[in-house]
Amino acid sequence: MRIGELARRAGVSTRALRYYEQQGLITARRSANGYREYDEDDLRLVAEIRALLTVGFTLADAEPFVACLRAGNATGGSCPESVAVYRRKLTEIDEEIRTLLVRRAEVAAQLAGSCPGCPTGKQGEK
């Protein structure tokens, strides 16, 4: 399939696909007229990339997962490099959460000081 079809099926823009290629995450055969040609495996790779991006991974983070899939593994997370990224991302996320919790407490304290009686509870907190 060509880039337009892959884009539609993967739910991304053609711009994004070219960018992934430029970043070395996907490659494309070229037909005689210079058009990029993709197969079902490429769709799989793009789906993996999208899934990772939506949970906050960067394209660089996604690289081991793509390589893992290309190596024939059932999932992109099956390789030790991918597992290492998972763990790093977990610690990064935890760090961000801690930072936000501290900030939240600071802002809530400031609000309480400036506006006694103002509610400062988290939404959805019982």
Place this chain on the structure above:
Amino acid sequence: MRIGELARRAGVSTRALRYYEQQGLITARRSANGYREYDEDDLRLVAEIRALLTVGFTLADAEPFVACLRAGNATGGSCPESVAVYRRKLTEIDEEIRTLLVRRAEVAAQLAGSCPGCPTGKQGEK
């Protein structure tokens, strides 16, 4: 005082001070030679801006606080506009925390699937 002294005392770069001015947060008198001149009140404003930036506010978020101080209030958070920003930031932070918690769970689940037995607990969690 001139910009270099204010920068040193406030712990920011001169570039940052010019940027705050460009964004309309602070203003400066000009001496005959065109140099910016600041006073102690300006130092106070910059301190307020820095405090807000470090808890994740943008310069736009900081604007009501600066205005509040300039209006003669004891703290930048004493005005209703500032309180509104406090509350908005609290909901934004809460939203970010929720997003991160969801992501964390997703990543942890993926890791658990790819690497049975791998620890996925939050650091510092008992």
Place this chain on the structure above:
DNA sequence: CTTGACCTTGACACCGGCGTCAGGGATTAC
């Protein structure tokens, strides 16, 4: 032959808060 839908590469725009360099002028000390 022409229209239209597809494809190509290249490059600027965005967001935020600056860092940093270029190319000057001002002031003070020696």
Place this chain on the structure above:
DNA sequence: GTAATCCCTGACGCCGGTGTCAAGGTCAAG
């Protein structure tokens, strides 16, 4: 005089993942 240290404005760079426009080539249908 001149060196050192300050100041000025203007403008590009950064980061990440695109959106979007420019200016063209390709191909099938009518």
